[in-house]
Amino acid sequence: MSLRKFKHASTLFLMKSLAGLAGSPAYMAYTGSGSAAELCRHITRTGVRKLLLVTDKPLRDLGIVDQATAALADTGVELVIFDGVEPNPTYDQVAAGRKLMLEHGCEAVLAIGGGSSIDAAKIIAAAATSDEDPKNWVGFGKVKHEVPKLYAIPTTSGTGSEATMGAVISDSESREKGVISGASLLPAAVALDSDLMLGMPAPITAATGIDALTHAIEAYICVWDRGTRKEHAAMATRLIFQHLRDAVADGSNREARDAMALAAYYAGIAINQVNVGNVHAIAHQIGGKYGIPHGLANALVLPHVLEYCRVESGEALAELALLAGVGTAGETTDALAGKFIAAVVQLRADVGLPETSDKIRAEDYDYLAGLAFKECEGYPVPKLLERDAILAILRKITA
Numbered sequence: 001m002s003l004r005k006f007k008h009a010s011t012l013f014l015m016k017s018l019a020g021l022a023g024s025p026a027y028m029a030y031t032g033s034g035s036a037a038e039l040c041r042h043i044t045r046t047g048v049r050k051l052l053l054v055t056d057k058p059l060r061d062l063g064i065v066d067q068a069t070a071a072l073a074d075t076g077v078e079l080v081i082f083d084g085v086e087p088n089p090t091y092d093q094v095a096a097g098r099k100l101m102l103e104h105g106c107e108a109v110l111a112i113g114g115g116s117s118i119d120a121a122k123i124i125a126a127a128a129t130s131d132e133d134p135k136n137w138v139g140f141g142k143v144k145h146e147v148p149k150l151y152a153i154p155t156t157s158g159t160g161s162e163a164t165m166g167a168v169i170s171d172s173e174s175r176e177k178g179v180i181s182g183a184s185l186l187p188a189a190v191a192l193d194s195d196l197m198l199g200m201p202a203p204i205t206a207a208t209g210i211d212a213l214t215h216a217i218e219a220y221i222c223v224w225d226r227g228t229r230k231e232h233a234a235m236a237t238r239l240i241f242q243h244l245r246d247a248v249a250d251g252s253n254r255e256a257r258d259a260m261a262l263a264a265y266y267a268g269i270a271i272n273q274v275n276v277g278n279v280h281a282i283a284h285q286i287g288g289k290y291g292i293p294h295g296l297a298n299a300l301v302l303p304h305v306l307e308y309c310r311v312e313s314g315e316a317l318a319e320l321a322l323l324a325g326v327g328t329a330g331e332t333t334d335a336l337a338g339k340f341i342a343a344v345v346q347l348r349a350d351v352g353l354p355e356t357s358d359k360i361r362a363e364d365y366d367y368l369a370g371l372a373f374k375e376c377e378g379y380p381v382p383k384l385l386e387r388d389a390i391l392a393i394l395r396k397i398t399a
Ligand SMILES: [Fe+2]
Pocket: 159, 211, 214, 215, 280, 294
């Protein structure tokens, strides 16, 4: 065993030991049309008097925020709105939200929006009950203090942040991204309400849907068999292959929207147990360097990473083929694995996402490969990424 593989095995051992000390998280979701109102009534019943609402300005201007919180009118719950979240939220935005929360004495936080708003809300809530600099919390499980109750109403179906205890945050100066996590950052309850997603544009539906698929696949093929990661990843995979095309083709298709919201949530539950893998290790770098949206970055990388670990993950990929409905049980493992990878490529094409990007520059390959090489060592991946393999993938996805 090489030194790198030995270190990876040690990291996995440590992760498993720490996870064994943690209790099982409690997930709670209201689902389907009208579920945002159900969540609002749930929040009212907890006795909260002042609620910080964390969202972004475009969503508020579209009327989505008013629509989502209509059931809070005349309940006596005062809403304090922070709509300063932008894509890739920063510590500055968190500080502004925290200030508003403390000024008004808000007792709980409700996030409405995509992953950026939910992630920002998590860190605002954590910062509201601590004097520590949130930058010190970057890493695994470093938020250990009590945090005000968090609720979330996702308006995209992809990041799964509504089902995880992690939050991605960017430093506005260095542009570096960090992940902050802690058991108390898992939302206490969420609403997966298709009413709020009907107007989501097709390219965003497609890219976020492939992000959810990537979560499901990375949790399914990982080497850490923890909790329900496989069951939730399986349910998510099946739903995405059945409904993503319809959600992209017709945004008003409520059945497809509901299915995708549930799929993203299930995939979020899966990665909340075992984290992501090699696809994210590369996608994070091209997202950070070039601003390529996260779902799109995953879509570029996903089939190549699956091909890279086709032998090591053969059994899992074969099972995924059956879940995706692209093979029959009598076929060989390798044939099914190949069919699943081909099905991922086909799905990506069918939802209108590209195979390459003209933003990626050859002169950055070494830098990007170095970061991805390091990042994958922290994930329970079936096969560590080698530098040559990362470089080959970068070449393939460059237009
Ligand atoms: Fe992701």
